[in-house]
Amino acid sequence: MNALFNCISQYYPISSGAWEALSKASTQIKISKNSFLIQEGMVCNNLYFLEQGCLRGYYNLDGKEITYWFGFENNFITSFYSFISRKPGVENIQILEDSTLWGISYKTLNQLFDFHKDLERLVRIINEQYYIKLEERLMAMQFKSARERYEQLMETSPHILQRISLGQIASFLGISQETLSRIRSQV
Known part of the structure; x- marks a missing residue:
């Protein structure tokens, strides 16, 4: 839980009351390698913080898995489309290493927003950071060569x-393994 507090402090400082409420409302989840946090067709009901481990988000397209993000320690994880829209998602979130996460439900988080405006602001900032990363990824896929994308990743x-x-x-x-x-x- 200390890692979550440290990470939150880097985004936006929240009050001790908001931290206490968030701590009480969050649940620790330990999940094994190769398990799924979310599968396509499910509504994602939780926002997660990845304390330890690694996972990926991917889509299935014509029987092929298309990985579009990875999550590592100190990342906030969810199927953002599904979590926000409350509709079934089209992505899978697969655990790549034994992992420890902290989760909070959509309903509980929204209830906390009513009492702790600093939590609402924190989650808005997290969403903004996610959007920036998404746009950077889109621009890289559109305007950078495969080699430039690899070098940026490294x-x-x-x-x-x-x-x-x-x-x-x-x-x-977005390339073949041979490429x-x-x-x-x-390089």
């Missing part, structure tokens, strides 16, 4: 090679 997340399979990294970069191997041999 600059921002060099640990990824130790924790994620090359096939999933290639999918994330990824070729780029890696040139």
Whole structure:
């Protein structure tokens, strides 16, 4: 829970009352490697904080898994579309390492917003940061070469090679595994 508090403090400082309410409302979840936090067709009812572990978000397209994000320690995790819209999602969130998360339900979080405006602001800032990352990813996919995307990934997340399979990294970069191997041999 200390990791969550430290992470929240970096986004926006909340009052001790808001922290106490959030702590009481959050549930620790331990989940095993290869399990699913969310599967397509489900409504995502929780916002999670990843304390320990690694996971990925992916879509199924014509029988092929398309990885579009990875989550590591100190990331907030959810199926944002489903969580916000309250509609079934089209993504899967798969646990890649044994993981520890803290979760809070949509309903409980919204109830806390009524009493703790600083929590509402915190979650708005988290959503804004998610949107910025999403737009940066979209721009990279549209305007950067495969090699530039790989170099950017290695600059921002060099640990990824130790924790994620090359096939999933290639999918994330929008390239084949063979192209990824070729780029890696040139860098």
